[in-house]
Amino acid sequence: MTGEPQACSIARSLEIIGDRWTILILRDAFRGIRRFDELRRDLDIARPVLADRLRRLVDHGVLQKVQYQQHPPRSEYRLTPMGVELSPALVALMRWGDKYLSDGAPPTVLVHETCGNALEQGFWCPHCRQTFSPAEIASRPGPGAAVLTDELPTRGPRAHIH
Amino acid sequence: MTGEPQACSIARSLEIIGDRWTILILRDAFRGIRRFDELRRDLDIARPVLADRLRRLVDHGVLQKVQYQQHPPRSEYRLTPMGVELSPALVALMRWGDKYLSDGAPPTVLVHETCGNALEQGFWCPHCRQTFSPAEIASRPGPGAAVLTDELPTRGPRAHIH
DNA sequence: CGCCGTGGGTTCATGGAATGAACTGACTCA
DNA sequence: TGAGTCAGTTCATTCCATGAACCCACGGCG
Numbered sequence: 001m002t003g004e005p006q007a008c009s010i011a012r013s014l015e016i017i018g019d020r021w022t023i024l025i026l027r028d029a030f031r032g033i034r035r036f037d038e039l040r041r042d043l044d045i046a047r048p049v050l051a052d053r054l055r056r057l058v059d060h061g062v063l064q065k066v067q068y069q070q071h072p073p074r075s076e077y078r079l080t081p082m083g084v085e086l087s088p089a090l091v092a093l094m095r096w097g098d099k100y101l102s103d104g105a106p107p108t109v110l111v112h113e114t115c116g117n118a119l120e121q122g123f124w125c126p127h128c129r130q131t132f133s134p135a136e137i138a139s140r141p142g143p144g145a146a147v148l149t150d151e152l153p154t155r156g157p158r159a160h161i162h
Numbered sequence: 163m164t165g166e167p168q169a170c171s172i173a174r175s176l177e178i179i180g181d182r183w184t185i186l187i188l189r190d191a192f193r194g195i196r197r198f199d200e201l202r203r204d205l206d207i208a209r210p211v212l213a214d215r216l217r218r219l220v221d222h223g224v225l226q227k228v229q230y231q232q233h234p235p236r237s238e239y240r241l242t243p244m245g246v247e248l249s250p251a252l253v254a255l256m257r258w259g260d261k262y263l264s265d266g267a268p269p270t271v272l273v274h275e276t277c278g279n280a281l282e283q284g285f286w287c288p289h290c291r292q293t294f295s296p297a298e299i300a301s302r303p304g305p306g307a308a309v310l311t312d313e314l315p316t317r318g319p320r321a322h323i324h
Numbered sequence: 325c326g327c328c329g330t331g332g333g334t335t336c337a338t339g340g341a342a343t344g345a346a347c348t349g350a351c352t353c354a
Numbered sequence: 355t356g357a358g359t360c361a362g363t364t365c366a367t368t369c370c371a372t373g374a375a376c377c378c379a380c381g382g383c384g
Contacts, residue, residue, distance in 0.1 A: 009259030009270065010189050010252060016263070017255075018182035021371095027172050036332050046372045051333060061262075072380040074331065082262050087296040088283060089258060090172060092251035093179075097171030100223075100244050101178070108171065110285075113298045117289040121250060123272075124286055124293050127279035131286050134249040136275045183342095198361050208343045213362060234351040236360070 016060045017086065021045055022053050026083065027090055029063065034076040062086070091121050178222045179248065183207055184215050188245065189252055191225065196238040224248070253283050 006012045017023060024043055028034070033042050040050055054077055057063040062083040067075040091110065098107035112119045122131040179185060186205055190196070195204050202212055216239055219225040224245040229237040253272065260269035274281045284293040 007265075007267075008189070009256045009263065011186065011259075012263040012265075013255040013259035014182050014185060018185060020176050020180035023176060023180065024173065027170070037330080040332090047333070048335085048373090049371060052371095072331070084296055085261065086254075086258060087299070088285075089251055089254035091285075092248075092254050093175040094171045096248055096251060097173075097175035099247065101171065101174040103169075103174075105169075110299050112285070112287040112290060112294065114294075115287060115290050117287055119294075119299065120286045120288060122283070122286055123250075123253075123274070124282045124284055125274040125277060125279055126282060128274060128277050129291070132274065132276075132281075134246055137249070137272050137281065199359080202361095209362070210344090210364085211342060234360070 016056070016062065017089075019053070021049055022057065023090070023093075025050070025053055025057065026062070026079075026086055029077060029079050029083065030087065030090065034078060035074070036077075039077075057083075088121065095121060178218070178224065179251075181215070183211055184219065185252070185255075187212070187215055187219070188224070188241075188248055191239060191241050191245065192249065192252065196240060197236070198239075201239075219245075250283065257283060 006015065017026065021043070024045075025039060028039055028042055033039055036050065036054070039045070039054075040047060043050070054063065054065075058065050058077070061080055063077040064080050065075050066078050067073060094108060110119050110121075111117060120131060123134070123137060124131050179188065183205070186207075187201060190201055190204055195201055198212065198216070201207070201216075202209060205212070216225065216227075220227050220239070223242055225239040226242050227237050228240050229235060256270060272281050272283075273279060282293060285296070285299060286293050
């Protein structure tokens, strides 16, 4: 996308998946839509763009092109472990959309497979053994420390995400 | 962006923030970079694009334009509660980038403000009182049920994200 | 055999969006 | 009076997304 390498992990991630079509392709991969023509029909995406995005995702190791039959040769694009680990990002987007952009339909429910109860996505403190909201995140002094803050600068200096 | 209204929450979210620049602008807002010229310099973004993205974000209620002084009139773009709740998505992207696209630098550490310990982001089952990996998410039967799966279709039918 | 249908692409002309340089305008300060 | 800063807008150029058309391997059908 851009030329120079990015210092920030978010920026680096966006080099690969920072594109509307790319994220929709990944969403469909999670939904089980993994073949070229299925994707093209479901997303109503232009063929060259789809081919380009799939190529990019394969090149970066997010998807894997697998021939699932010969005669005729047919292949599908499967999520690699790297791709599967994008699910927290997709779930976060889904939650946000459900909360703020709902059309009135019931929100999507995800459940813990082993027990069947509805699950939450959130921040979890292993020490306190509890989840908490984004507002309770703070920086840690030292290298690599960062904070996501909604506070104003005047309320006190903070470290930053980078 | 597109014309027709989207049925899927992820697609609806992407209508607003499905753009590389938009996400970088939000990242900077969390980092405390909230003024037009600060953003322009930090992101090296073209002015018209920045103006357009900020306008969109304000229109959708993600950012709020606040005049923080008169004489001379200066304003900044603050995250609304709706904007703050995008942090899980940004953190997920950061985590993913840290894990798979690292340049060797130590990953960013986020800590629980009230106790100071490093926090995790993940899926949490309030019933089992434990976190778990993306692979353990399943669908729930009924309206709005969904699943994020890395499994192959042949291993069994599933509901889908929508 | 001849022909149609399907899956998975590539090529190419076009339009709309991103880019960056230049300009505007309100205000401050020396 | 003039230079500097912040926050944009205007405009010409460039680039990429789009969609139509085309290609090719293969299978099925009559």
